[in-house]
Amino acid sequence: MGKKKRGKSGGAGGRKVRVHFRRNRQAPPRQKGIPLHVTHEVDDHDDLATPDWETVSAKGDLSRKRTVIESDNIPAGAIEGFVLAVRGLIADVELADGTPYACTIRRVLRTRRIEERHPVVVGDRVLFIPSRVTGDAVAEGVIVRVLARRSQLRRATERRTHLIAANVDQVIVVASVDLPPLKPSLIDRYLVSASAGGMDAVVCLNKADLDVDGRAAAVLERYARIGYPTLMTSVATSTGVDALRERLRGKSSVFAGQSGVGKSSLLNAVQPGWDLRIGEVCMVTEKGRHTTTTARLLKLDGGGYVVDTPGIRAFELAMIPVSELEAHFVEFADRVADCKFANCTHIHEEDCAIRTAVARGEIHPERHATYVRLFKERCGLVPKEDYGDEADSRR
Ligand SMILES: Nc1nc2c(ncn2[C@@H]2O[C@H](COP(=O)(O)OP(=O)(O)OP(=O)(O)O)[C@@H](O)[C@H]2O)c(=O)[nH]1
Ligand SMILES: [Mg+2]
Ligand SMILES: [Zn+2]
Structure with a gap:
C-alpha cells in the first residue's frame, strides 16, 4: 500500500485542508461476491515521488485525519485539461487542441475527497501530469489537481x-x-x-x-x-x-x-x-x-x-443549509421580507407572506409542498423521498 508522506506544516502561501482519510490504507474490507485474494483497490501513481507542492501530515498511523497543505504552485510538468467523462478510476481528459488522454486520479486527491462521491467530474478543468506516449495508444496521465469550479x-x-x-x-x-x-x-x-x-x-x-x-x-x-x-x-x-x-x-x-x-x-x-x-x-x-x-x-x-447523465434514485439536497432553502425557490424571494418573523420557516407561522401567497393562488401549493418536504427532510422529520426506478426495484 502507498506509504504515508509526512512533513512539517507546509510552505508559505499554502492552503491547509484538514481531511478525513478512509481506512483503506490498512486491510481493505472484503466486498460482497469478490474472492478474498483479489485486490480491488487499483493502486496508481500515488507515489509520484514526494511532491513538493503538497505535504501531508498526521499524528499517528491510525489517525483518520491528516492535514494536507496544497501549495499554490503549479506542480512541475502539469498541464491543463478538460474532463469529458469519468469511468471508474479513469477520466477521459482532453487538451485545448483536442488531444485525448486517459488519466488516473491521484490517490491523495481521491481519498481526501471521499466525502464527495466523485473527486473529479465531467466538465472539470484539471491539472495533470502526462506520462510518456508509447506507440499509438492513447496517452496517459495522472490528475493532480482539480481547478476551481465556476458552477x-x-x-x-x-x-x-x-x-x-x-x-x-x-x-x-x-x-x-x-x-x-x-x-x-x-x-x-x-x-x-x-x-x-x-x-x-x-x-x-x-x-x-x-x-x-x-x-x-x-x-x-x-x-x-x-x-x-x-x-x-x-x-x-x-x-x-x-x-x-x-x-x-x-x-x-x-x-x-x-x-x-x-x-x-x-x-x-x-x-x-x-x-x-x-x-x-x-x-x-x-x-x-x-x-x-x-x-x-x-x-x-x-x-x-x-x-x-444517468437518471438518479434519490435526490437529497443535504448540502443546502435549511435556512437557505427559501432562497432557491424563486417565487419566494421577493416575498419573504413581508413575513412577520425574520426567521419564519413558512410552514406554520402566522402572518407568513409565503403561506398567504399560497392561499391566494399566487404561489403554487405543490411548489410550497416541495419546500416543506425538503425543509422537513433536512431536519430529519420525514424520510427521504425516493425517485426509484426499475433497476433499483430489482436490487
Ligand atoms: N412516447 C414517447 N416515448 C419517448 C419519447 N422520448 C423518449 N421516449 C422513450 O422513452 C424511453 C427511455 O428513453 P431514454 O432516452 O433511454 O431515457 P433516459 O432519460 O436517457 O434514461 P436513463 O439513461 O436511464 O437515465 C425509450 O423507450 C424511448 O423510446 C417521446 O417523446 N415520446
Ligand atoms: Mg440516458
Ligand atoms: Zn414566512
Whole structure:
C-alpha cells in the first residue's frame, strides 16, 4: 500500500485542508461476491515521488485525519485539461487542441475527497501530469489537481456529496408527461440544486405525445409563470426539438432527470450523429432502467456542449443549509421580507407572506409542498423521498 508522506506544516502561501482519510490504507474490507485474494483497490501513481507542492501530515498511523497543505504552485510538468467523462478510476481528459488522454486520479486527491462521491467530474478543468506516449495508444496521465469550479450540479446526503457535472451554464431539467409519471417535486429539486450550484435552469417536459388531456402542459405553465424557460418536446413527433437545439447552441448544458424520461433520446434528436443508447421503460412499474450509466460530455455542431447523465434514485439536497432553502425557490424571494418573523420557516407561522401567497393562488401549493418536504427532510422529520426506478426495484 502507498506509504504515508509526512512533513512539517507546509510552505508559505499554502492552503491547509484538514481531511478525513478512509481506512483503506490498512486491510481493505472484503466486498460482497469478490474472492478474498483479489485486490480491488487499483493502486496508481500515488507515489509520484514526494511532491513538493503538497505535504501531508498526521499524528499517528491510525489517525483518520491528516492535514494536507496544497501549495499554490503549479506542480512541475502539469498541464491543463478538460474532463469529458469519468469511468471508474479513469477520466477521459482532453487538451485545448483536442488531444485525448486517459488519466488516473491521484490517490491523495481521491481519498481526501471521499466525502464527495466523485473527486473529479465531467466538465472539470484539471491539472495533470502526462506520462510518456508509447506507440499509438492513447496517452496517459495522472490528475493532480482539480481547478476551481465556476458552477456545479450536485446532490448530497448527510455523508456524501454526489457531484453530477461541473462548469456548465445551464441545467436542462427533463421530465416526462408519462412513463415514468410526471413528478413535479423532482423538477423542483433539480431547480433548487441548479440555483444552489450557480446554474440557470430550463424545464423540459418530454413525451408531449402522451399528454392527452393537457394536464402536463398546465404543469409546465407553472414553471413558465415563475420565470423559468420551458420547453414541451416529443421525440416521437419531433415537437420542440428545434427549440431545444436553439437553447443549447453556444452554451454548456447538462441534461438531468429521472431514468426513462428520454434525456438520451432528446440528445439523439438534437444531433443524430451521437447515437446514444436508449432504454425501454418497464410497462409494469413504469420505471426507467438506467440506460445511461456514466455522464458524458458531447460537443454540439453549432458550438457549445451538453452532458448526458444517468437518471438518479434519490435526490437529497443535504448540502443546502435549511435556512437557505427559501432562497432557491424563486417565487419566494421577493416575498419573504413581508413575513412577520425574520426567521419564519413558512410552514406554520402566522402572518407568513409565503403561506398567504399560497392561499391566494399566487404561489403554487405543490411548489410550497416541495419546500416543506425538503425543509422537513433536512431536519430529519420525514424520510427521504425516493425517485426509484426499475433497476433499483430489482436490487
Ligand atoms: N412516447 C414517447 N416515448 C419517448 C419519447 N422520448 C423518449 N421516449 C422513450 O422513452 C424511453 C427511455 O428513453 P431514454 O432516452 O433511454 O431515457 P433516459 O432519460 O436517457 O434514461 P436513463 O439513461 O436511464 O437515465 C425509450 O423507450 C424511448 O423510446 C417521446 O417523446 N415520446
Ligand atoms: Mg440516458
Ligand atoms: Zn414566512
